Amino acid sequence: MDLVIRNARVLLDGDIRPVDIGIAGSAIAVIASHLDADARAIDAEGCLVVPGMIETHIHLDKTCILDRCRIEEGTVAEAVRETARAKRSFTVEDIYARARTTLERGISHGTMRMRTHVELDPGIGMIGFEAISQLARDYAWAVDLELCVFPQEGLTNNPGTEELLIEGLRRGARTIGAAPYFDSDPRAQIDRIFAIARDFDAEIDMHLDLADSADGMQIEYVCRKTEEYGWGGRVAVGHVTQMSLLSRKRFAAIATEVANAGVAVTVLPSTDLHLMGRSHDHAIPRGVVPVEPLRQAGVTCSISTNNVLNPFTPYGDGSLIRIANLYANVCHVSRPGDLAGCLDMITTSAARLMRLDDYGIREGGPADLVCLDAGSAAEVISALAQPLWGIKRGRPSFTRPRPVLHVPVN
Known part of the structure; x- marks a missing residue:
């Protein structure tokens, strides 16, 4: 395993499920509720992860x-x-x-x-x-x-x-x-x-x-x-x-x-x-x-x-x-x-x-993933959820950090 995405929310079989996603090379190796793996990890922090x-x-x-x-x-x-x-x-x-x-x-x-x-x-x-x-x-x-x-x-x-x-x-x-x-x-x-x-x-x-x-x-x-x-x-x-x-x-x-x-x-x-x-x-x-x-x-x-x-x-x-x-x-x-x-x-x-047969979040599928700052598919659209990061074929492709509010200290 080269990379583990932890605490992701993924749409599987019509339901949103909390999972870890293990990536080996350019492919998704395993999807499980929890993975014990000695690999680099990215915390999705409960956000929705979708295919690219x-x-x-x-x-x-x-x-x-x-x-x-x-x-x-x-x-x-x-x-x-x-x-x-x-x-x-x-x-x-x-x-x-x-x-x-x-x-x-x-x-x-x-x-x-x-x-x-x-x-x-x-x-x-x-x-x-x-x-x-x-x-x-x-x-x-x-x-x-x-x-x-x-x-x-x-x-x-x-x-x-x-x-x-x-x-x-x-x-x-x-x-x-x-x-x-x-x-x-x-x-x-x-x-x-x-x-x-x-x-x-x-x-x-x-x-x-x-x-x-x-x-x-x-x-x-x-x-x-x-x-x-x-x-x-x-x-x-x-x-x-x-x-x-x-x-x-x-x-x-x-x-x-x-x-x-x-x-x-x-x-x-x-x-x-x-x-x-x-x-x-x-x-x-x-x-x-x-x-x-x-x-x-x-x-x-x-x-x-x-x-x-x-x-x-x-x-x-x-x-x-x-x-x-x-x-x-x-x-x-x-x-x-x-x-x-x-x-x-x-x-x-x-x-x-587009007749793409190599698409979707599944074991053996391509590690093309986008993390969205939302908890559900509906919220992505209604709240214009920001993409936070992407992984293309198992390697990072972009990062968009969340905005930070600078609250004044009294």
Whole structure:
């Protein structure tokens, strides 16, 4: 035994239990109520210890560019336009430096797995891919970083983009994305993405149905394609803000269809709150899909950050707990079980979305652990619990000491 985590509270078989966790090398060797072991020890002090948090949907390549862009309309179209303009001056070194800033913030908040979307098109070529690939190698000690290549500015209407997506998959990306609402032929883009994914045995993670009205939704078409290709469990869709505008009956019908097809859903509350409802002057729709009904229908769901400090989302500190708390506020989440579900959507459910079979606190599992300053899963979300420390593959990855109040002495 190399390390023992003492006095931890861990969610096991649906219950919070006080345990000691013994670590040997990079794996969890034993979980017991008490361990007698002559090894270095860390006292969790009764705090909740969870597996490393998972960012399922983020854009590291275009983070931290607010100083290069204008936000006057706050619309999706403006965000794409301003980012496309800024991309013309991107370099490998520039992308790496900005992405590193955001990645390190995420690590310090307990993120240990991450899927980042990387834009490929004739304008930027493979520059973003090269920068983020290098970042993944350099920070493998703290985070497992997966690349998802995708066509932000269109596919069928942007010649040369498909070849770059294929190049990215050939060079190691295991996921392909999409943004059909920016294509002149949305369904043709969806068709091509499924075909390419089949050719490369790749996962699919789409930006989908990001709009202020329910017109032109593609979620049902994506479900049909998922079933046609036998890709159930391997397709995720992010945003789907249009679903937030549906009647309860229509929502329930689509939720059943999504569950049956095996399509996962990622909610991106910070971005969707910023971008949606810009065309309304009252009763403004917020665009954040309530996922509790989806989860009850059997849909795998995650909550994620999406963008940080750019025209799509001019906010962000890398904290998934903050994003989950934001979602809870917007969607009226208050019952303890539902609050605990928010933590699940940035841990275990997120791992299921990414098809991670080496995840979770169990004997023989990876020693990827985060200690949270809370006693329960619900408290993590309701009180914005601070991550205190993290262990990645058995070695420390970050520490965030508790604040100290300097009470005056009379």
